[in-house]
Amino acid sequence: MGGTEHLTVRREGATLVLTLNRPEAKNALSLPMLVGLYDGWVEADADDSIRSIVFTGAGGCFCAGMDLKALAGNGMTGEHYRDRLKADPDLHWKAMLRHHRPRKPVIAAVEGHCVAGGTEMLQGTDIRVAGESATFGLFEVKRGLFPIGGSTVRLQRQIPRTHALEMLLTGRPYSAREAAGIGLIGHVVPDGTALTKALEIAEQINACGPLAVEAVKASVYETAEMTETDGLAAELKRGWPIFDTADAKEGARAFAEKRPPVYKRS
Template sequence: MELLPISTPHCRIERDEHVLVVTMNRPEARNALSADMLVGLASAWAYASEERDVRVAVLTGAAGTFCSGADLKAMGTPSSDPEVRARALEMTDFHWKGLLRQDLPTKPVISAVEGYAVAGGTELLVGTDLRIVAESATLGLFEAKRALFPMGGSAVRLPRQIPYCHAMDLLLTGRAVTAAEALSMGLVNRVVPDGQALAAARELAAAVAASGPLAVQAILRTYRDTLGMPEPEALRVSDELGWPVIGSEDAKEGTLAFREKRPPVYRGH
């Protein structure tokens, strides 16, 4: 994999052809969020959106931990790296962008979770599109138990993603949740043996990357753009985004490859 120069001291960003791998890299603090990490995350999501050949991103954490949440002191302390400080000044709302609260990447993001993914770690997971979790992982939104508020957006997003009563259970009690329980709630896609989350997420990323990129991005955008719309209005948006995909060169290639019984070669056209 190629290490990209947009990496920061607390966020390693690597590219493997169509897949971007983003690693929260502050293991001495269980990958708690810092300014260095959030600038790196925001940079990664912007890069994923801007780079045509990036089709999917994987978010994980270093040293067997996903993310233990916010480190308020570190988040409020500017980076010691002059280049990262400059990027932070140029990047409006890098905290919210890094947390996947706003300006979401136009490509899908897959979370690969080992160990703790709590508070801000679970908020990051809720911002991703597909979720692979190791069997001994711990999830949870601890904010209310500490008289805090989940500012990453989970109070809005979680009840839209899983049944209301499960969402309120997590949000109002602030209790820890096992991987198995998260799977039973529909919060995650798959539970895998410990140490296998990243490998499983990479397999899933390869499957996404093998799909037509125009189709994948249009499906993701349709969902986001139609949230809260009545069905007739939402279907009009779906048609506006879907018909250009149907008429694309990639769609022709997909049909031809099926007829010729070979893997398609999609170019995003």
């Protein structure tokens, strides 16, 4: 199991938990963090025993955005990290879920600050839980910058355009309740319990047929920008083969026998 000094990786049953671990800097993104994140997404995709991913931050904070000095490598030990970025110039975008979508469901567990690059990475996750004191926002325009992590494209597809433009153009903070009200997050829970709630959701996903779960996720994203006719055709193409799997037969058999199913990804 991987990880770096700024990114911890652990297993909770069939769930891989990736934790941004730089609390002294509000988990601002650094090169070791990005390398660890990328490796975590790759590990989750490669390991069939992993059925879901929970993405969170240490120290009561999710992520306060990019640390430009750390990304440049200033004061950072270990040439290995810069070598990784040099070998794959797209690595940081994959780490931030801009250029990579894991096939396993990704559940964000947010406490505290989730702003700038934090809110941009959030848009690459599938299900989102936040503590009631969490803060969201895209502050780039206030600094004369551009939210180049995908927000001008993704945000308007995930929440109503008027809310997306207000968030993008004002650079103001949003409370967890307001973020839930516009559809950016799905659950607001008491502070300190976001990870617990995210793991509960992950456990519900883990109990389902993994082939079915991954096909459903893929279909949702694949058909998002299609016409209804094209989308329905694509859904059938992806969905019908699931009915021929041993897991589908096991699901029906377990239901008839009133027992939990035992899925084997076959």
